[in-house]
Amino acid sequence: MTDKFISIEGIARRYPGADGGQISVFEDLWLSMARGEFGCVIGHSGCGKTTVLNILAGLDEPSEGAVIVDGQAIEGTSLDRAVIFQSHALLPWRTVLGNVSYAVTSKWRDWDRAKVKAHAQKFIDLVGLTGSEHKRPSELSGGMKQRVGIARALSITPKIMLMDEPFSALDALTRGTLQDEVRRICLETGQTAFMITHDVDEAIYLADKIFLMTNGPGAVLAEIVENPLPKDRGRIDLHRHPYYYALRNHIVDFLVSRSKTFAATVTNHDPRNVPIVRPGLSEPTIVASPKMIETDSPQTIAR
Amino acid sequence: MTSSLRLRAAIVSIALFAAFLGIWHISTRGTGTVANMTPEYAKLMGLTATAGKSAMPGPLDVGAKLWEHLKSPFYDNGPNDKGLGIQLGYSIARVALGYFLAVIVAIPLGFLIGMSPLFSKALDPFIQVLKPISPLAWMPLALYTIKDSSISAIFVIFICSVWPMLLNTSFGVAAVRKEWINVARTLEVGTVRRAFTVILPAAAPTILTGMRISIGIAWLVIVAAEMLVGGTGIGYFVWNEWNNLSITNVIIAILLIGIVGMLLDQILARFTRMVTFPE
Secondary structure (H helix, E strand, C coil): CCCCCEEEEEEEEEEECCCCCEEEEEEEEEEEECCCCEEEEECCCCCCHHHHHHHHHCCCCCCEEEEEECCEECCCCCCCEEEECCCCCCCCCCCHHHHHHHHHHHHCCCCCHHHHHHHHHHHHHHCCCCCCCCCCHHHCCHHHHHHHHHHHHHHCCCCEEEEECCCCCCCHHHHHHHHHHHHHHHHHHCCEEEEEECCHHHHHHHCCEEEEECCCCCECEEEEEECCCCCCCCCCCHHHCCCHHHHHHHHHHHHHHHHHHHHHHCCCCCCCCCCEECCCCCCCCEEECHHHHHHCCHHHCCC | CHHHHHHHHHHHHHHHHHHHHHHHHHHHCCCCCCCCCCHHHHHHHCHHHHCCCCCCCCHHHHHHHHHHHHHCCCCECCCCCECHHHHHHHHHHHHHHHHHHHHHHHHHHHHHHHHCHHHHHHHHHHHHHHCCCCHHHHHHHHHHHHCCHHHHHHHHHHHHHHHHHHHHHHHHHHCCCHHHHHHHHHCCCCHHHHHHHHHHHHHHHHHHHHHHHHHHHHHHHHHHHHHHHCCCCHHHHHHHHHHCCCHHHHHHHHHHHHHHHHHHHHHHHHHHHHHCCCC
């Protein structure tokens, strides 16, 4: 059985409504990820994806439930969990080096300047920004700004990298390059990553597990899709893989129709035992649910 | 293109200034003998009566007097006869002192109001009532409680320059982008370090704009305040020369007040540019 590096246990988030009642974004959400895994959440706007990520980051608090990371319940923000913001959120009065150094000095307070600079430089080089250290964010293109955001997040060597639609504001070409970079870095460093996206192809390319969420309010995690494509998949021949279209169609079908009708049609949904799906050549079949794993033979585990 | 526009603007400025001086000169020059008087009587009445000279000094009179002042700006012949440099020095020192005190009070208080919704709401009614009060209305109260006219003037400068800085600081601090705050939060940056490394640089342009408005108001108010408290300062100089019926000196003082006010504004504008960041 996989160890639960990240475990979201029965969280709910409610906001006070206009009539004095409570509006629930989602209720009783369970989700877990193993160390080194790349997880993507897909769902329509308003399903609470960002809220889940903010709770994981510690920027928001669940109304109920808890999040456990590496065996400890999280409490507020932490340098163990780095966030890459959708709007890059660089400090415009600092240079590239200044922005990364700010994160480095936040983690290692007692480091001297030279050590901070060397460490920051390493991550600026990693994201391919060598030579632009002394530029200010206003002098950078959108893609370069997000590279700085990635360097800043990685520089504190977090246990988890949280990404909130990090590439949605970029043009397709830049997005592709940055996806390659993120994938390369995550594979090289074994980084655990949790990403929110609207982009089905992005999820297929990057994720090991894709979490499908139904429409809000009252959103639920409908199913977990395991990526059947090989770990060493490349952008160039990704769409030629025999499983690619089955996987893609499955996710698109979900987004187009099932995300709306899920609540009405599925009555026996157990939020603690979300079905795990691994689309293959034929129709997607449920290969395992956590209950079956416990009772049946290990062969049914989908990986 | 830009340089030629600049050049043309400069030419127009100079032409306007020359036209202004010309009209001023023509309208204030003497019109010739107007009445026959005995020489003793004529001496007593002065040029206004004998040569039809206007009571208003012309540009040449003002220029000559200004040159006289500029040659010895720091002479001191007793309480009613000091050089313009000394008078301006007193005014600038009062403004600087009152303004500095206002900075010390307004910026931390503005931070508190901007960062705490509780204090923002609790202090709002006081600020709303105190802000529109003319700074000179405080003068009697200041004179009565402080019992020192010079310190009262500094207090008046303090009270008039505190509001724009306070409001701009609290607005700038409250309007810092949520994402920058979130960056600091995810990096576990403490409150004090966050205030200095994120909120202060982010709010600095707004704070400096408030400080620039304040220095302008302070310089406006010091003239009026010194007219009331008397003794020293450019405001007192204006009123004293009015009592001496030296319109020439009054005009010179007006000119210098304008130039010093412009310089103060330019200094703050330069500071504002230094902290402004492009996005």
